[in-house]
Amino acid sequence: MPKDGGIGASTVRREDVRFLTGTGQYCDDMNMFGQTSAVFARSTVANGVIKSIDTSAAEAMPGVLAVFTGEDFVEVGGNPAGWLINSRDGEPMKEPKRPVLAHGKVRHVGDAYAAVIAETIEQAKDAVEAIEADIEELPALVNMKDALAADHYVHDEIGTNQCFDWGWIEDNRAATDAAIKGAHHVTTLELVNNRLVPNAMEPRCSMAQYNRANDEYVLHTTSQNPHLTRLLISAFVLGIPENKLTVIAPDVGGGFGSKIYHYGEEALVLAAAKKIGRPVKWTADRTEAFLTDAHGRDHVTKIELAMDKDGNFLAFRTETMANVGAYLSNFSTATPTFLHGTLMAGNYTVPNVYVNVKAVFTNTAPVDAYRGAGRPEATFSLERVIDKAAREIGMDPIELRRKNFIKPDQYPFASAAGLEYDSGNYDALMDQMEKVADVAGFEARRKASEKKGKLRGFGVNAYIEACGIAPSNLVGVLGSRVGLYDAATVRVNATGNLSVMVGAHSHGQGHETAFPQVVAEMLGIDPQSIDIVHGDTSKIPFGMGTYGSRSLAVCGSAVVRATEKIINKAKKIAAHMLEASDGDIELKDGVFSVAGTDKSVTFGEVALKAYIPHEFPLEDIEPGLEETAFYDPANFTYPSGAYCCEVEVDPETGKVTVESMTAVDDFGNVINPMIVTGQVHGGLGQGIGQALLENTTYDENGQLLSASYMDYVMPRADDLPFYTVDHSQGNACTHNPLGVKGCGEAGAIGSPPTVVNAVIDALQSGGKSVTHIDMPMTPHRVWSAMQNA
Structure with missing residues (x-):
């Protein structure tokens, strides 16, 4: 046996030594001889025609080495989406060019249309202020319904604001419609999966150098995926031969999905380094991160659940509008489709599923994968409508889920949404959750809360997700342009x-x-x-x-x-x-x-x-x-879990306090239990943040109202309870040699519906006929719902 523990040992993370002692090597820590600074001129309007850009004053300012505009990159390629999605009628998605710098039009607040390279960052900032841009502001398209109905477009050249109208599985559509039409009971719910800003601790940073002697480039950048960044820059954006470009992602301070993608700033510093013959560095400030990092979620969904008279699930049908923002980011087309629609059968034996997704361009920041990427959106829709259905038919929410769970002897199980689950035991997860959370003692705790003048609620959720995105031959058929x-x-x-x-x-x-x-x-x-x-x-x-x-x-x-x-x-x-x-x-x-x-x-x-x-x-x-x-994997892996939480709601103010959170997960075989627990803790914090606090808000003119921590509320320690995390119920994955399933996103997937279900339960226990509140459930929203009820 290895001296310090092999598989299954809670070995202390060795990398934490350098992180905790301040000796990590992040991109912004690095400086090179002759280094220069890049600063971007960014649009202050959400939609506008660029009439002219005068850079002459900026070019003449002290320390300025070069000024770039979108015109300098008209002849180069654009940053493509990673997945080609076809609409229900077979028509390929609309894929407008995403340029290095905007030219012709700006399409969201923060869209970069020029960049200054100077000796110092202060000189670059001063010069950016001297750029005179004549931009004719146009009406902004922010709301997805308005964008679909509008006669003007984010991208004029495609003549529509709809990227695609996708159906999954199209062959299931008629049967699903028939099942819903003939069902004994149908529950309908309309909900919003709110837009989030990823807020990684380390803002994005890119530093490029060019060696003229051998025509080679080196890009240091904050990336979750350096090979993909190199491939995109080489094959699509700048045309640099791949063997002449090295991409290095050193220590990266969090990503949560927002650093998977290639961004225009990476290409700009490479082009600038070649032009001036010196290293060029750009580091985002926090405002730039809010404005330009790919956002997450932003779905508006109508979901229907059909049941027979005994509560057996007959069909799920959903219609979703998914905001992709002003440009297609690399995974933006996969997130609301194959990472979302294929999970709409959940853990259940439901025989009919049909998913329709309309992806919509708006004058907002691009939207792409954020922790969970499609699976939180699917789980939230499913687990909210199931809870609502349980109340409508008078059945215990846990019992309704158990009644429809896939059973262990049914594996491998082909879901109605087109996936084949290889292993799991959802009843065992629910058993363990009820045990460790002391569900039997809830009523006593509710009475104790009522004595304090608080409403106590209990919420539950059962989730499944698809991880280890694969295999290449399958995702290739589904539209992926890269192997996985x-x-x-x-x-x-x-x-x-x-x-x-x-x-x-x-x-x-x-x-x-x-x-x-x-x-x-x-x-x-x-x-x-x-x-x-x-x-x-x-x-x-x-x-x-x-x-x-x-x-x-x-x-x-x-x-x-x-x-x-x-x-x-x-x-x-x-x-x-x-x-x-x-x-x-x-x-x-x-x-x-x-x-x-x-x-x-x-x-x-x-x-x-x-x-x-x-x-x-x-x-x-x-x-x-x-x-x-x-x-190359043979299949996805399928982690699953049973979560519950208890909340207290103050009926006077609407404030929600999460009193407890229990997460029981099946991650297959666990390599390091301590790391797994930490990953779940982090995801739970993000999920509770989405449920109660975080929200990205644009006004009707496309101005981002939540562009700082004064207005965008992140969860803090006192917003979160102590968690009970249990991963003792693992069922090994049957098709990879380690038997592992994945744990990084579970907490962010399982917690939002759990918290919302608990709040609704609390309000109904207080006699309020509230059936749904959209996230984030701020005190104002909860209080308003109680008053309206």
Whole structure:
């Protein structure tokens, strides 16, 4: 067994040492000789025609080295969406160009139309103020219904504000309509999944350098996916040969999805570095982050649930408008479709599901994947309408869910929304949740709250999500323009320590701790002898980065496959050293031995021998000990969970206090329980923030009203309870070698409907006939709902 624990050990995260001691290396920490600063001129109107841009005064100011406008990039490509989605009638989606800098029109507040490169950031800021832009303001399209009905467009060249009108599964449509028409009871709910700003701790930053001697570029940037960034810049945006561009993502202070994508600022600093022959650096301030980082969620949905007289689910039908903002970001078309619609059967045996999604362009910041990416939106719709249905038919909400759960003996289970779930036990999750949350004692706690003049509510939710986005052949059919495999290289050095190069990128997930646990378990060595290399495209094999809880399920599986190759070759070397057949060699606790004998050599001895092969039969064994593996999953993984919470509502003010939150999850096999618990904690905080506090608000002119922490409310410690987190009910994934499912997004998926369900329960316990309140359930919204009831 590895000295410091392998798989299943709560090993302390090794990367935290540098983070907690202030020695992390973030992009903005880096400075280069001759470095210059970039600052962007950004639109103050949401929609407008660029009549002229006069940069002459800016160009003449002290320290200014170059000024760029959109006209400088007219001839280059645009940043494409990663998924091509077809409408129900087969027509491809509308895909207007997303330029490096706006030209012709600006399309949202914060849209960059010019950039200044200067010796210092202060000089660049002064020069940006001197740029004179004549922009004729046009009416802004902010509301999605208004945008669909309008006779003017965000992108005039496509002649519509509808990106696509998607149906899933179109063959299910007639049967779903018939089931709803003939049902004993139909519950209908209209709801909003509110727009969120990701608010990573580290704002985006990009720094580029160009070497004229060999025509090579290096881009340091805050990216969750450096290889994808390199691919997009090379193939679509600037046309830089891929072998001439290195993208490096060093320590990254959070992403939550908003740093998966390529942004125009990355291309701009590369072009500027070549033009002036010096490094160029740009770091966003927090206002820029609010205005230009891809936002999340922003769905308006009508959902219907049809049931028979016994409460058996017959059909779910949804109609959703999904805001994609002013431009298509890289995953913006996948999020409301295949990451959302395919989960609309939930954990249930419902036979009919039909999902319609209309994606809409508006004069707002682009919307893309944010923690959970489509799955929180699906879960929220399902679990809210189920709760409402339970009240309408007079059935306990837990009992209604149990009645319709998929049972363990039904796996593999083909859902009505087109996925095949491989394992799970939703009743066991609910059993454990009821136990650890002491659901039986709730009524006593409710009475205690009532004595204090508070309304206490209990909310429950059962979720399922699809993680480890895959396989490539399936997502290719569904519209993905990239493969969704990952890769790893395991290099055993002559002295016995290891470097493991991974395509995944760590920005808070604990890869530098968890990946060594996997390799150490397989080899029987000390995890501390294993180093993880990530984020640098010049060092790592081509991988697809980190998002969608895919790191261990996909990249971790590549690590396993590469390590298996190492073991197989090492056994051949050990067999030669021990004068035995490699079929007789066993590896245990870091020692190779001949089965049934006391003859053995250590892993370190084999590693050294691999690089001093004086006596090898070289026709059978190549020198060295290094292997690479690519892993393309056979299916998604399907984490699931049962959550509950208790809230107190102050009837005088509408203030909601979350008193407890219980999360019981099935993550399959767990590599490091402590890291998993931390990931769930973080997601719960974000989910509670969405449910109660966070909201991105534009006025009718497209001005962002919530563009700072004065107006956008993030959850703080006293807004959150102590959590009860349990992941003891794991059912191993059946199709990846680690049996893992993914844990990074569960908390953000499971908590919003749980909190909303609890608040509705509290209000109804107080005699208020409130059936729904849209998120965020601020004191004003809750109080108003009580008064209107």
